[in-house]
Amino acid sequence: MLYGPDGAAFSPTHTRKGGKLYRYYVSQTVLKHGAGSGPVGRVPAGEIEAAVIDQLRAVFRQPEIVAGTWKAARTHADDTTEADTLAALQQLDPLWDELFPAEQARIVALLVERVEIGRDGLNVRLRVDGLGSLAREMLAGGIGEAA
Secondary structure (H helix, E strand, O other), X not given: OEEOOOOOEEEEEEEEEOOEEEEEEEXXXXXXXXXXXXXXXXXXXXXXXXXXXXXXXXXXXXXXXXXXXXXXXXXXXXXXXXHHHHHHHHHHHHHHHHXXXXXXXXXXXXXXXXXXXXXXXXEEEXXXXXXXXXXXXXXXXXXXXXX
16 A cells, blocks of 8 residues: 555565564565665654554545545435535544554555655545445444444
8 A cells, every 4th residue: 555656565564673663664676676776765654654544534624525425425325414424524533543453454444545655745545435435334333333
């Protein structure tokens, strides 16, 4: 899901130093050709993951995203209102920290098509159909019930 400016995918990996675990993502370019061979070689996993989550949480509050999500959700449930969709997406932001990590990962996979990392920042490409599916789950009470 994570790609560098050269189009190469990144893979998760880790190392231990002094008994502490360090997680990061490393470019396939670097893995194949060595350090310094790609524009971005490795990035700390926690920082990238937090940045993607921050962008997703901001998306849940954007009116144009809510409108698009409502249209996607309506294709499967005609009685869904835009207000219902807005309420469902707004519930997710405060609920996020209470979700199990596996549920958070499932939601990210549902919503995020691709993450592109460059020297100047991050671009998160969303799945509009995923937003519709998520809104339908939220409206049906299927997220956060076990948390």
